[in-house]
Amino acid sequence: MNGKKLVIIALVMVMVLSSGCMQIIQEVRVNRDGTGMMVETLKLSPMVAEFMEEFAQEMSDSEGTEQEGTSRESLFPEEQFRENAKEMGEGVEFVSREVKEFEGGMVGYEATYSIADIDKFILNPRTDEATMEKPSTDTPITFRLSRGTSSSTLTI
Numbered sequence: 702m703n704g705k706k707l708v709i710i711a712l713v714m715v716m717v718l719s720s721g722c723m724q725i726i727q728e729v730r731v732n733r734d735g736t737g738m739m740v741e742t743l744k745l746s747p748m749v750a751e752f753m754e755e756f757a758q759e760m761s762d763s764e765g766t767e768q769e770g771t772s773r774e775s776l777f778p779e780e781q782f783r784e785n786a787k788e789m790g791e792g793v794e795f796v797s798r799e800v801k802e803f804e805g806g807m808v809g810y811e812a813t814y815s816i817a818d819i820d821k822f823i824l825n826p827r828t829d830e831a832t833m834e835k836p837s838t839d840t841p842i843t844f845r846l847s848r849g850t851s852s853s854t855l856t857i
Contacts, residue, residue, distance in 0.1 A: 722746035724807075727824065729816075731855055735846050737816040738796075739789070739824075743777075743809040750776075750808040773800045777810045785814075788825065792817030819844045819855070 724744040731737040745753070753776055779798055786795040796813040803809065816822045824842040845856040 722749045729822075729824070729844070731816075731819050731844070731846065733853065735819050735848070737819050737822070739793075739814045739816060739822075741812045741814070743812075744803050744807040745809050747806045747808065773808060776800075782812050782814075785812075788823075789814065789816075790821045790823040792821055819846050 722745065724742075726740075726742040728740045728742075729737060730739075750773070754773070777798060777800055779795070782795045782798050786793045794815045794817075796815050798810050798812045800810050801808070822844055842857060847854045847856070
């Protein structure tokens, strides 16, 4: 792929992402014993999903790999989620990833991670892909569970 084509693709990607065509929801559930789950949901507008599929197809064509179309599954490889789990702290494991269609024609995934100890779980702030803005802080989000006899307190 020549440099000019790559620049055009990058500019289109910035325009698409800055138009608010992406939603990310990260929901953390904590159990009384300090274990938990995180469910991350990513939703892309049909336009962004189509662009990503075309880009992935273009990349596979330029690398000379034989591929009949690019499936949505291949846009979100499970290996990516396994690597993400390693960055979330000790005892965090990737459980599952489901590529799906959402209401309004949006497509994306729902990924689930298990958390062995909420005290070791780290949620790092990321660039807001929808606006391409950096988070206001680079400080990771950490959790501390203070267990009491009758109640517990979760500090974020």
